[in-house]
Amino acid sequence: MSALLEVAPMSLSFGGLKAVCDFSLELAKGELVGLIGPNGAGKTTIFNLLTGVYTPDVGSVTLAGKLLNHPERGLRPFEIAAAGMARTFQNIRLFADLSVLDNVRIATHLRARSTFWGALLKTTAARKEESRQRSHAMELLDIFGLAGRADEVARFLPYGDQRRLEIARALATDPKVLLLDEPAAGMNPQEKIALKGLIQLVRERFGLTVLLIEHDMGLVMDICERIVVIDHGVVIARGKPSEIQVDAKVIEAYLGAAPDAAGEAGAGEAGAGEAATDSGAKA
Amino acid sequence: MTGTLKGLLPIAIGIAILFVFQAVGGPSMFGAYQEDALLVIGINIVLGLSLNIVNGFTGQFSIGHAGFMALGAYAGGAITYYGAIKLWGSYPPELPPGTGDLLFVVALVCAGLVAAGAGYLVGLPSLRLRGDYLAIVTLGFAEIIRIIITQTEPVLSKQEVSQHSTLSLFKYLGGKSIFDRIPRVTNFFWVYSVVLIVIVVCYRLKQSTHGRAMLSVRENEIAAEAMGVHTTRFKVRAFVMAAFFAGVAGGLYAMKLGNLDANRFDFQRSFESIVMVVLGGMGSISGVCLAAVLVTYAPYLLRDVGLDQYRMVIYSLSLVVLMVVRPQGLFGMHEAWTVFAGEAGRRRWQSFIGTPKRWYLGVRAYARKVVGT
Incomplete structure (x- = not known):
């Protein structure tokens, strides 16, 4: 099965800061993929690249065979929305x-x-x-x-x-790919459970492909089929939730060096704690 | 096709009623003084509503509305004055009935189109500029228009016109002196037909998907763009529409007064329209209409009760008080009839009744802030 959304290795620098470096991604139709990483890792920047807010320095974004974003000719955000990519915002807009x-x-x-x-x-x-x-x-x-x-x-x-x-x-834009930027941020546990069901429901009902940024590790591990972890703009791990949970690099990125048996639980807690500060800091 | 006809029906009926009203001499029953006030009110409603499309709907802050009005006024005035002389060697009061009116309609449309063209040009920088920066550009534009007009040659008399080609006539717009002898064709029927059309157009726009797209630009441009709204297109459209109606209002104004002075289209004139939009509530059509009536009629009223010399004091003071008490304008972003409808309306109505206290508290809080205690 060929990919619905294809991101050829994409980079973006702001002056001397490499915000995103060689980020690539392939989403098959109907997949639900999580994009996680510590604060400031470049997750929202990747969303902004996918939706045309930024133009990449190198690399490209292709949706269902249509070139959306490219260093020379990036479509404007409203054209990308029309092509079938919709998003939500980390700081509600x-x-x-x-x-x-x-x-x-x-x-x-x-x-x-x-x-x-x-x-x-x-x-x-x-x-x-x-x-x-x-x-x-x-x-x-x-x-x-x-x-x-x-x-x-x-x-x-x-x-x-x-x-x-x-x-x-x-969803009203009738998208093929839905990008959710921290949909659970600020929600209480009951709301999070309801949200989980809701994401799965709309995904099945509208045949959506979903890319999800989320700091709530419980939610991510539960519903995502695959997870991409980035840190400092670089992909440090990809794989199934179970693989990510024991990945030494991921644990190091969240908790610092010297991983031990408690790392897995710690990663979840650290992520939940960050959700609040992250949305506050970037808003 | 029948749908379009149905859509035009309200306008057609309204214009027919106005026509009959004018034909039976209805407007003159108000008396010349009040009739004059009514015409000025109507023209100001058109100006306020047109600015509301830019400032109220798309949330772009334009403060150069007088520039569009001036363009429309001079274009409309020149077309009726020179046009009548060129075509018939005379002008409307001496012409058979009806011919002057036809020329008048052509002049109004051209006035609108000239202003709309300028609106397009001013709309373009709005794609890159926001807030204060855009405001400065629009202000600069209005000043440029005014100064260009003062550089034109004095108006030609009936005898001189024949010695000039049609196009070159646009060099003779009065300049620093007054462009007078413009046929005074504007009457109650014309003004309120335009008011009717503008109200219907604005209301339908606001109720439609295209109007909502404009509102989304005001609310959150980034989100609007991400949801597929072509924000630049709607900003330019808003400018063009606003300029068109402002130009038509200018044409009505020119042919109401019968003379034009470029210095009457200064910043103060732009500001009057802004006051109407802010006072009425950004985007509220009924609010802007009401504000236009209040702002325009207040001076007439004060003159009647003999407080003419305190006009500016009372005007400024009531503006300050209103902005302290209701910073969102008379109706906020709502329409008059939705403000007090439904459950939310009842609550609003109650808070409205409680206003004397709120007024007092608001004014007291403001006074304390000013005094600094």
Whole structure:
């Protein structure tokens, strides 16, 4: 099976700092892959490279045979979204003063079939488009248990709901690949369990391929089929969760040298602790 | 096709009602003074709503709206004045009824198009500039327009026009002196037909997927782009639309007053429109309309009660108080009818009733901050 998303060894430097170095990745259709690493390892930078916020110095991103990002010709983020890559943000970026429904509807705009003039003249096509967007958005909100809050202003939602709304909004772009940047950050244990089920549900229902950044090791180990670990912009390990848990380099990256039998449990704790500080520091 | 016709129906009905109202002499029943106020209010509503598309919907801070208005005013004025002389050797008051109106419509559309072209040019830097920087560019643009107009030659008389080619006539716009003798064709019917069209267009835009895309640019540009919104396209579109309507408003203004002075399109004029948008609430169509009425009619009202000399004091003071009490504008980002609807509306309504206390607290807090205790 050929890869849906292909990242040819990609590097990016900010001045003298090598943020990402020779990062490569292949995602098959339907896979759920975790991307982990200590704070400042370059995880979010990789997401920004995949979605066209940054242009790589070398390397390329290809989605379903379409070249998305490349040193010479990078598509703009909205073009990449249209090509089928959607993301959430580590520091929540909702359309804070708009309603929950509008947040999701805006993300369906890129598939809109009505024209600008049509909207002003209120043509039949424009009316149909509006009702299609509304029902599509409500469908998604229903899945995420937010249908009852459709008319509320996004900024007043509880934190966990805001995170879920971000995922719903990303799904509204009708993506092939979904990039989740710390979806569980700030959630309580019950919300995390619900989120786990939700990620698996939408993945099956929409046939999605998911790349997940997460500091909650319990969650990552539970749902990811494969894990890529990076540190200082360099991939230090790849493999199944069970392999990653005992990988000496990974333990060293999280806890420092001198690995011992307690390393595995320690890695989980360290990761959970960092989740809060990481999102706070980068926001 | 029937859908399009259905979409045009509200505008057609509205214009028909306005036409009948004008034909039976409805506007004159207000009296000349009030009718004049109504025309100014209508023109200011168009200006406020057009600026609202840029500042309110896409959240780009433009403070050069007078520049677009000036372009529209001079383009519209020149087309009716010179156009009538070129075509018929005379101008509307002396022409058979109807012909002047036709020219007037052409002039208004051209006024809008000239301004829209400029709006496109000013919209382009907005792709790279944000906030204060964009504001400075738009302010600079408005000043450039004003200064260019003051550099033009004095207006030609009816006899002189025949000695010049049509295109060269645009050199003779009055310059430092006044461009007068513009046919005064603007009346209640024309102003409020334009108001109607602008309101319908703005409202439909806001309710549509394209309007929501504009709002998303205001809310969070990075997220909008990541969700597939072509942010640059919507910013430029907003500028072009806003400039078009501002140009039309300028045309109405020119043909209402009958004379133009470039110095009337200074920063103060831009600022008036900004006050309407901020006071009404960024993006709120009904809010901006109400603010336009208040801001425009207040001076007339004060003149009536004999407080004319304190006009600016009262105006500034009430602006300060309103911004302290309601920094989000009269209706915030909502429309008048949604503000008090539903459960959230009831709560808002209650807090509205409780405002005298909040006003007092707000003003007291502000006063303390100013005094520094």
